Amino acid sequence: MLALPGMNILWNLVAEKLPDLVAKRDFLGAESNVHAVTGVNGQDLQKDAVIGVQNKEQCKEFGQNVAMTADALGRPLHDLRISLLDRCNFRCPYCMPETEFHADYEFLKRSQKLTHAEILQVVRVATELGVSKIRLTGGEPLLDKKIVDLVAGIAAIAAVEDLAMTTNGMLLAPVAQRLRDAGMHRVTISLDSIDPKIFKTMSGGRGDLGQVLAGIAAAEQAGFSSIKINVVVQRGVNDHAVLDVLRHFRGSGHIVRLIEFMDVGNRNGWRMDQVVPSQELLTAIQAQWPVTPVGRNYPGEVARRYQYADGQGEIGFISSVTKPFCGSCSRARLSADGVLYTCLFATQGTDLRQPIRNGASDDDLRDILSRIWLQRADRYSELRRPEVAEAHAQSKVEMYRIGG
């Protein structure tokens, strides 16, 4: 990576390669603290496309080794979330309510979904632009019958340092060991309640609590550690039973993360009065078990972490509604049909499937990805005001298309 003072010259080079981005120079301003431009693989400026600018703060925070592609707000591209399929065996009302996702709902056809080879090409290229974390999600990723092969393929890409999956856990038990052996590093399991009745309701009548708990046990046995348990908290639905989930997992080494019900998509009937602010939960938890805040594990971590004072483990809060974290968001999201989104609340993305199927080389794809990221300026959560929400209302991408 180059860290040079002659920013004007460097910027002119960027502008030459990407004329449509010249305006960014004004945005960054004469006093900008932008100080580095990287070439492909952090090499030089003569070859191929110039792929990024970064600001000093991000550079320090993310460390010098990151091959930087920073967006218009100086955020690097670090994580890629891949939704393997849009189908799910659950119908969680906050995500895929049965009324909307009924028997006649048209999910993607096989030919519309990226193949594993196509996914691997995107991952390979994304790592050249700085991605080192991959998360497989969905829909329900374990409905992909060949997921173990895909995991092995991704794990074989040297730059992938962290390979994780988010699953509802129903199908996890029989496959946990094979996933681990194939190179999966971490799993997150979604489990909204430890009360069988509430759990059933929150899975749209389809989940079996015992089976999900067996999945968690199998993941433990397979050698996964610090398993994360995601709990979406909805007022009047499971908020009164959150402490029971914490009690169940205290001392297990697993990390329960309490997620504010988010206004993703347009089909889950989101209402602000159903959001339970993390602060409210924290107060209730403190009254039962004192907890103390812990620092972030890594830059861009979305969960605010706390530890039980009695040493029984850790919990996390994901407060995307009351405490948005756009400023450090380093994630791109790939839908099962190959659309790349740069925000969970995006209204549109960029189709990668067509160029890939038209024979795009890795170089071509890298150029497309770097352009998308350079232009990125999303910060929906931070801007979440009624007028912004309204403008987004009818067209936000659904959570099941791009994962959580």
Ligand SMILES: C[S@@+](CC[C@H](N)C(=O)[O-])C[C@H]1O[C@@H](n2cnc3c(N)ncnc32)[C@H](O)[C@@H]1O
């Ligand atoms: C979309 S799911 C996909 C993976 C898998 N099916 C699962 O449930 O773990 C990923 C995560 O998003 C969370 N999620 C879905 N809809 C949400 C919403 N409206 N607000 C907050 N989290 C949500 C889920 O609870 C889950 O933890």
Ligand code: SF4
């Ligand atoms: S949250 Fe996960 S399990 Fe629930 S409907 Fe959405 S994709 Fe399926």
